Amino acid sequence: MDLRFTDEEIAFRQEVRDFIAKELPAETRERMVAGRSPTKQQVVDWQRKLNARGWAAPEWPKEAGGPGWTLAQRYIFREELQQAPAPSPLGFNINMCGPVIIEFGTEEQKRKYLPRMLNLDDWWCQGFSEPGAGSDLAGLKTRAVREGDHYVVNGQKTWTTLAQHADWIFLLVRTDPAAKKQEGISFLLCDMKTPGITVRPIITIEGGHEVNEVFFDDVKIPAENLVGEENRGWDCAKFLLGNERFGQARVGASRERIRRLKVIAQESMDGGRPLMEDPDFRRKVTEIEVELKALEMTVMRVIATESKRKDKKPDPATSVLKIKGTEIQQMCSELLMKAAGPYAWADGDPDEEDGSNEVDVAPDWAFGLAGVYFNWRKQSIYGGSNEIQRNIMAKAFLGL
Amino acid sequence: MDLRFTDEEIAFRQEVRDFIAKELPAETRERMVAGRSPTKQQVVDWQRKLNARGWAAPEWPKEAGGPGWTLAQRYIFREELQQAPAPSPLGFNINMCGPVIIEFGTEEQKRKYLPRMLNLDDWWCQGFSEPGAGSDLAGLKTRAVREGDHYVVNGQKTWTTLAQHADWIFLLVRTDPAAKKQEGISFLLCDMKTPGITVRPIITIEGGHEVNEVFFDDVKIPAENLVGEENRGWDCAKFLLGNERFGQARVGASRERIRRLKVIAQESMDGGRPLMEDPDFRRKVTEIEVELKALEMTVMRVIATESKRKDKKPDPATSVLKIKGTEIQQMCSELLMKAAGPYAWADGDPDEEDGSNEVDVAPDWAFGLAGVYFNWRKQSIYGGSNEIQRNIMAKAFLGL
Amino acid sequence: MDFDLTEEQRLLQDSVARLLGNKYGFEQRKGYMKSADGWSREVWSQYAELGLLGLPFGEDEGGFGGGPVETLIVAEQIGRYITLEPWMSTVVIGGGFLRHGASQELRNELVPQVASGEMLLAFAQVERQSRYDLFDVATTAKKDGDGWVINGRKGYVVHGDSADRLIVTARTAGDRRERKGIGVFLVDAKGPGVERRGYRTVDGQRAAEVELSGARAVAVLGNPEDGLPLVDQVVDECIAALAGEAVGAMQAVHDMTIDYMKTRQQFGRPIGSFQALQHRAADMLVALEQSRSMSYFAAMSAAERNPVERRKAMAAVKVQIGRSARFVGQQSVQLHGGIAMTIEYAAGHYFKRLTVNDAMFGDADHYVRDLSETGGLVAAA
């Protein structure tokens, strides 16, 4: 048992850190420090810088355009991005659709899509969830009927994150309605410019536009856009979802939030002294720091185990990472809001490109923090709600 | 809406308080302040003093020997006893078996048992729970077979509190094994000296002897000891359990514990100052005080509603009282243990009559507090576990 | 001890419930939010007709003669429909300052205007450094002839953008965090030296950032050298009303959640049949019932004469209500799942209102500290 990073890994961390320090635009960083999402252009620019360096897809194999890193390197890389903070490589491209194509796609599909994914020439989005399906993903109803060399798709997807930016969508459709629930599903790729697609924004409670409904009305998708076999799309979905091994822990991101929290709580006065000196507030911050340290060690355990695993089954510890990771992130957002006090409550979409504290109704460091808190309640709902994670642990791991 | 006590009620409280101040033996009080249960003799003596004053059975109707109090008076009386602290009237006699006899018993049974119950000439115990039944009380298996003018009882009861002190036991037995679960049960009264009864102590985790197993081996119980009709004993049981309206809140008892806690946390040094001045400890105490104040108001709401209710159905708020009441009591016991620090950990049965800190291994105020904490974990298990209470709320009240 | 409403109180409750039932559907509310004021003048005039705007004033001066229980009744309905009108600012806070701090002459002038709905009031108290300390006041009031001239900056002035008069705390003497030397002044919101920047708050209400540059007070409320006890009293009365609002909102969102759990299907059955979610709903009910109890305690304590006891009681109220509101709000969203994350669904709006309600005049954490520093509710013995 040796619980430290190797010298090579420590050197690698420095290399990543130096790269970020040199290449990350200050504006992107500042926007993210304020708790806002980077703009589309900021994400694209950054992805291209990573791609130029060969770092666009940390988890991809070398032959597909990845850097060929060990798990520890991937972890270090992502952690450094998160705590910079810098945008992560676009998840839809790099962690969702890309790996599915690498695993199940034809050579033709690989050639066509992967390089453009890496360079963010195409922005992808995910068409999985449907209204009414919720945690029961396999209950999806969107139909695809084969007609000649096309599928004709009808139905509706929802919670489609950043569909408004997307050039392409990968989606699950039902190709055999007579089959049992998980069977009869196929995995398709679709150009968002195809006639019959309508994107309608869903505005979330804090006022942001991050997710969408996507309607398919007789949308013709070329049959060559099928990934894997027809009616075997659930394999792709399971692979994609199971692929998420330690990404939901977001240790680096939470560390960055705690740093920020400490700065804000030092600015914010309470009872005549900085809030950070209030024993109760300080205790709360310390408690998340402790949880985060334990989570970091749990991630490292998962990585160490993963490197030796042969099967591709999801690790039960993944649920621990999801539950604790999201609880910590939500708690950070709550403490940030609390730290800002009444000045957190000015309404404004934190993701608006123009910002909205221009009339100066709050100190800049406080503005919009309630919105982030409200928005982050989603974290315990999506990606397999934390209740679903507990079901998984009880059944798959404890055998209850 | 008028949320205050009336002048009469305030005067009544003073009357009770004066009585306790005058009559309660100092030894009894001191033993209870230390967190230990009163001895059998202390309970008996106190019950007789109450009986002499006509206060032995606060909830009984006048004709049965009760004082004829309003609900508010009963609440005030019990609260004053708890926060003195003084022993409450013996629950098995006064709140369990007595009311069942008053409601379902014959005149003969009333004459025979009630006066001796009031004066604690007979100490009763409860034979309901059985091994294996747990939260599923109606699953009981102890059999009673009618033979001439007797029932012959065979089986086992468990968790029988203070059976070692008891002269009589009231018990549920199965008289018709063919009937459905809740049917075919009868309610019997049994002299503990009847041949065939064996009492075996169950020692609880802290080392105390409070509960017992009671074995019945061909025990002959006169048929006249049947209460209500044969095979209708579940009615008695439901009545008895539903009778518990606000007793489990124990607001007065918790208030007394908080007072004690504050004294101990003032004695106990932490970081060079009294523990009570530690912001985190103080916060925890304050949080229970707040919960307790809310609970007190909830009890008063239940009382006010009860006085106007015609039906005898249990109030859903009863579950709130059980859950919060026990959570608060458990938290008090935990904070008392924490306040005492390492000196709470000397082992010793807190209920031993001789006490056991005689070799002076801890300050007297600290001795045995861990034992009380361990013992009080039972509170969220017995009397319908807190999980069962949540089931009741979800089903009976929320309709889920 | 009697928790039943009197006949008159029941009528009041029914009439407010009927009005809001008709006027405060979710779509109607959205419409009000988008209007220029951010709330409904029509509803406001109906408040006036029902006597809600004169609620706390004596019948002799044209009011309704209501006390803390009546305020609780109205506040609960306001929470149930998460209304947007400036009732809390104008009637509870503004009315409180008029009742406890205004000269007879000023009352004669303003009470009828408030009761009729012509006069809107807002409380300009928060400052950038003050957080939740009512006595932390940097804004100054300087004597100038018979009057007072005010300079400073106030933030999060709830409904400050539509108010006709601002009730401003300002320092007449002493250092920024001294308890003495604070005065309360009435300022014409449209008068010279007052600049307001209105904005919407996260819970859909309105507020303003206010700059005061040589603004002249039109009246003084209470003792200009020692106005803090007056501020404390009015804020405590408002805390009692906020408790009612929170209980109404918790009840509404809990009902909504239970309904959703009964209809929403997952894995072939209603999600309300899953025991883990049932227990969550039961815990929410416990939190709600404990808060309801505490809102009664708040109404009882609002009239408490001893200010130390009153402040302690209100601190306890804030702690219980704030903790419950957080739990009920968060879990309502969680039990709904994604749908409650959208702005088109009511549950999220209740969650947001409950979040802000907790923090108004200090959140549960603030008050648990206050209460613990002053010895708590139970004396040692």
Added chain:
Amino acid sequence: MDFDLTEEQRLLQDSVARLLGNKYGFEQRKGYMKSADGWSREVWSQYAELGLLGLPFGEDEGGFGGGPVETLIVAEQIGRYITLEPWMSTVVIGGGFLRHGASQELRNELVPQVASGEMLLAFAQVERQSRYDLFDVATTAKKDGDGWVINGRKGYVVHGDSADRLIVTARTAGDRRERKGIGVFLVDAKGPGVERRGYRTVDGQRAAEVELSGARAVAVLGNPEDGLPLVDQVVDECIAALAGEAVGAMQAVHDMTIDYMKTRQQFGRPIGSFQALQHRAADMLVALEQSRSMSYFAAMSAAERNPVERRKAMAAVKVQIGRSARFVGQQSVQLHGGIAMTIEYAAGHYFKRLTVNDAMFGDADHYVRDLSETGGLVAAA
């Protein structure tokens, strides 16, 4: 980064597990508890044979040459079987003082005796007023000729009744709560001026109250004028071992609970089929896994050279382990129901051990305060 055990470590783990599997059934344990010592001399001699008593000493001096990982491995097994022998007192704490504080001569004399099981040590540190502050020492040591004479009273001396030597903290200079002026002394437990009153603690272990009246030290450990850094270091190593013990105990009681949930029937089905209880079990597993992670962090940090960083790390360890142990312990009892409340069932004994484990050298609340006062783990930026 590698969490796998080496071949040698695996052998160590297996041999301890095998020994305790044979010797530490619940009934056997009860027998040891009732014996005069309160633990088993036979098991102790087998510890010696396996090298567990020489674990942390160099192979050159007759030890096993183990480091923090080896300590963790043994401690986890000790927790799994909640053993009663004085291993923590003698080997982890006593061994720590010998390794870091003893002269070569003293080591030469004592290490072989400790490793062979002849010499039992106990740490006399707690005083009635000290609570969890290692530097709060009223007991005095006065120079007398070449030696030191000790006066004072120590409480909760774990295994103090069977110890041959006591390791006593005593003040050589300064005020009671000064960090300087504390010395660490080795005292013959059976020598003149030492009075011990042994007792059983709630978790079934043994401790003693010790009165020192002119007891002469047989040796000094470390610098008698500035022994606190030595105490801190040894206690930190012990905290890392306690973390392992807690993880072992949590794992055992969690396993026991899951097994019980699978077999215990209520309402016609195993209680493990109730979702609310399943989620509780899952939350316990989260707590356990987070603690296991933290026990590795503890082992990593035990060798940290910078004492400030080491103390911070151990504070974090205590917080995580303590919170998890409380939850897992309480819920194990709750999920079992009544049966776990009886002394004849193992779950309650794990709960009690976990409760005491949390509070050894300070509970989670104590360390969260310590850590928060020293700036936490993450620097602001």
